[in-house]
Amino acid sequence: MQPIIQIQGVGKTYDSGFSALKSIDLEIRRGEIFALLGPNGAGKTTLISIICGIVNASAGRVLADGMDIVQDYRQARSLIGLVPQELTTDAFETVWDTVSFSRGLFGKPADPAYIEKVLRQLSLWDKRNAKMLALSGGMKRRVMIAKALSHEPSILFLDEPTAGVDVELRRDMWEMVRGLRENGVTVILTTHYIEEAEEMADRIGVINRGELILVEEKEMLMQQLGQKQLYLMLQTPLDALPASLGQYNLSLNDEGTQLTYTFDAHHETSGIAELLRSLSELGIDLKDLQSKQSSLEEIFVSLVHRPEESA
Numbered sequence: 001m002q003p004i005i006q007i008q009g010v011g012k013t014y015d016s017g018f019s020a021l022k023s024i025d026l027e028i029r030r031g032e033i034f035a036l037l038g039p040n041g042a043g044k045t046t047l048i049s050i051i052c053g054i055v056n057a058s059a060g061r062v063l064a065d066g067m068d069i070v071q072d073y074r075q076a077r078s079l080i081g082l083v084p085q086e087l088t089t090d091a092f093e094t095v096w097d098t099v100s101f102s103r104g105l106f107g108k109p110a111d112p113a114y115i116e117k118v119l120r121q122l123s124l125w126d127k128r129n130a131k132m133l134a135l136s137g138g139m140k141r142r143v144m145i146a147k148a149l150s151h152e153p154s155i156l157f158l159d160e161p162t163a164g165v166d167v168e169l170r171r172d173m174w175e176m177v178r179g180l181r182e183n184g185v186t187v188i189l190t191t192h193y194i195e196e197a198e199e200m201a202d203r204i205g206v207i208n209r210g211e212l213i214l215v216e217e218k219e220m221l222m223q224q225l226g227q228k229q230l231y232l233m234l235q236t237p238l239d240a241l242p243a244s245l246g247q248y249n250l251s252l253n254d255e256g257t258q259l260t261y262t263f264d265a266h267h268e269t270s271g272i273a274e275l276l277r278s279l280s281e282l283g284i285d286l287k288d289l290q291s292k293q294s295s296l297e298e299i300f301v302s303l304v305h306r307p308e309e310s311a
């Protein structure tokens, strides 16, 4: 199946001479949730803006459902909904008018039943006659999503959708994004919340300093990273690991004062209970213990802070 978005050799050098994107090649699959993860200034917004026709690429091309976003701009753009980072609405307009007007901008005939459905989905129905200025920040953000969905796009871009929103709204957004995917909408979100990518995405792309440094299935990433460590601080230092603990994946550190037990976080039984029993049988007393999950965060941090780049 043809990818819904094909990004081919896309580069961007701003007028200032700053090279924000090097040469990006990426294909977005139909119906997936793709998270573009990267630190501030990595180039996420620039890439999205190019795909949405807001910023011109300096090199390369982008196809949306096979259509060139420059040559076939109108057709390609009508497939795309964009929820930008900044809230841009007319303060004195009502929610209903704002969202209906957006639909009109794409040349779609009015469809009050569809607008109602979107507003209800986003828990905005009760607020339909409220003026934008009277809404809370979270509600305004919901309106931005409603606007982006108003013309029934098959691709939705969410640029930092949950930056600065409360936990409840974040959950609602995730719920909504999943609902959209069930209806066949492809969702591309940018985030620097690793938790968000972990929770939502089918695939993850990591972008740093204008380069796409990794694109991977989330499950694969999590499997590779699905290790957990348990640190056991000992009352009395050990000279060496007792032979009877050989069955456990253990290492002795910090001059014999700490045992590190590594286990598979996805395995049903961690082996922790047995290990603690074995230690107790050997008379090894613990001062403290701590567990740590190796997470997407770690791979992300290690990827974006590669030693050769920090030099």
Ligand SMILES: Nc1ncnc2c1ncn2[C@@H]1O[C@H](COP(=O)(O)OP(=O)(O)OP(=O)(O)O)[C@@H](O)[C@H]1O
Binding pocket: 014, 015, 016, 018, 020, 038, 039, 040, 041, 042, 043, 044, 045, 046, 047, 192
């Ligand atoms: N119009 C512009 N002129 C010059 N440089 C720009 C312009 N717009 C963005 N940049 C620079 O390009 C780089 C990438 O910016 P971009 O907004 O794409 O990053 P981002 O990954 O979306 O970051 P954030 O998470 O902070 O939104 C940054 O260094 C930014 O300062």
